[in-house]
Each structure stands twice: as structure tokens, then as C-alpha cells.
Amino acid sequence: MALLLCLALTAALARGCLHCHGNFSEKFSFYRHHVNLKSWWVGDIPVSGSLLTDWSQDTMKELHLAIPAEITREKLNQVANVVYQRMDQLYKGKMYFPGYFPNELRAIFREQVHLIQNAIIESRIDCQRHCGIFQYETISCTNCTNSHVVCFGYNCESSAEWETAVQGLLQHINNWSNLLSPSFRCLEPPHLANLTLENASECLMQH
Known part of the structure; x- marks a missing residue:
């Protein structure tokens, strides 16, 4: 089995990856401002608002990665498209029964975390297809700056x-x-x- 050596320091995880996407601010601003129209039960509103406000910070808490949170732009776009499509579909509905809306937000959040985890890990595993030093361009999820990952492939x-x-x-x-x-x-x-x-x-x- 091919082995992988990643020559990078583990970065401190502080923020989420999705907030680095160009449409994040506009999309989540809309979601937060329209959350009060999504549930018959007033108790769902602050819970849902908190989920949306803390989305990025909570994402980083849930990633649990032993490698730096650096994602390729292509994979970030793929994750963002899935999340926005599910969120937009959820917001197309009218009023939901008590508890339904925040539960759906949590489900989308968990799916997003899994997608980001898989995207970052898959890029590292792809290094196995190379022989020797290999480098690919990424975006740092901690500060949204352009970065790159250097790894060593044994193939x-x-x-x-x-x-x-x-x-x-x-x-x-x-x-x-x-x-x-x-x-x-x-x-x-x-x-x-x-x-x-x-x-x-x-x-x-x-x-």
C-alpha cells in the first residue's frame, strides 16, 4: 500500500472553510434575515439563528483533522454548491412545524462537515499517485488566503x-x-x- 508523507505543519483551526467561498456572505446574510419566517414555533427562531451565526466556527470545531484545513478551490466550489442548493431548497418552503427547521439546518451542517473532511483528505490521498515531491494549490480555511500543500508520494x-x-x-x-x-x-x-x-x-x- 502506498504511503503518504505530508510535509506541512498542522495549523490551528479557528474558522470554517465555507466562509472562504465568494458567495458565503451574501447567502448566509439572506438565510439569517429570513429565519423568522420559517417556523410556526417562536422557539425555533433563536436556535436557528444561532446555528447560522456560528456556522463557520462550529464547522472548524467539528472537522477534527490531524492535517491543516486547506482545501482546493475546485473542491470548495463543489461543497458550496451542495450546501447552497440544500439551503435554498429548505428556504423555498413556507412555515414549518416546530423543530423541523433547526433539525434540517443541523442535517445540512453535518453533511457540509463531512464533505469538507472528505475533500481535504482526498486531495492528500491523491498524492499517492505521484512519485516524489508534489505540490498543489489550496485555500487556507483559517484565513482564506491562497496556500499550497507539499507532500511526498511513494508511487x-x-x-x-x-x-x-x-x-x-x-x-x-x-x-x-x-x-x-x-x-x-x-x-x-x-x-x-x-x-x-x-x-x-x-x-x-x-x-
Whole structure:
């Protein structure tokens, strides 16, 4: 099974991903301002309003990712389209029975969290299809700035490709830190000929 090494620091999760989408402010402003027309029971209004107001913050609390929350623009658009379509459909209804509207909001929220989790993880797994250092453009969910993820794929088809990949990894590490850690001595050129996938993985994880 191909292994994946992600060369990035885990970012502190503070905000949601969907708020980085261009239509988020307009869409959720509409949802919040029309929430009082969606339920026969007055108690549903503050509950639903709170769900919408805290949407981004609660999203980050529920992601539970061990990797930085960085999503590609394409996948962010896909998640946003699903969420907006479901929300717009919900708002097309008139008055709902007590409890129905906030429950539907929670269901959409949970689906959104799962979509974001899958989108971020799938992009990392795609790195397995590459051999050596690979980089793809993303958006940081913490501050909506353009970012990128650098990872190392082990899907090499020959020993020559594997040696080139490891040398590329060493070069990337040297460029990043300007100092080769003693933990990576096992990846220096004299050791590459007899280097196995298991030994390389162990060496990298010790850093």
C-alpha cells in the first residue's frame, strides 16, 4: 500500500472553510434575515439563528483533522454548491412545524462537515499517485488566503525513480531548513542504493 508523507505543519483551526467561498456572505446574510419566517414555533427562531451565526466556527470545531484545513478551490466550489442548493431548497418552503427547521439546518451542517473532511483528505490521498515531491494549490480555511500543500508520494515504478524521488526530498528539506537534520542521514546518497520503502518511512517519521 502506498504511503503518504505530508510535509506541512498542522495549523490551528479557528474558522470554517465555507466562509472562504465568494458567495458565503451574501447567502448566509439572506438565510439569517429570513429565519423568522420559517417556523410556526417562536422557539425555533433563536436556535436557528444561532446555528447560522456560528456556522463557520462550529464547522472548524467539528472537522477534527490531524492535517491543516486547506482545501482546493475546485473542491470548495463543489461543497458550496451542495450546501447552497440544500439551503435554498429548505428556504423555498413556507412555515414549518416546530423543530423541523433547526433539525434540517443541523442535517445540512453535518453533511457540509463531512464533505469538507472528505475533500481535504482526498486531495492528500491523491498524492499517492505521484512519485516524489508534489505540490498543489489550496485555500487556507483559517484565513482564506491562497496556500499550497507539499507532500511526498511513494508511487515510484522503478528503483531509479525512487532514488530520484528521495534525492528530490532531500533537496526540498535542505531548501526549507538549510540544515540537514541528523535524523535524515539515512537518506544521504551513500545509503540510497540499499534503501527500502520501510526504512525510508521510518527515517522520515523520526524527524
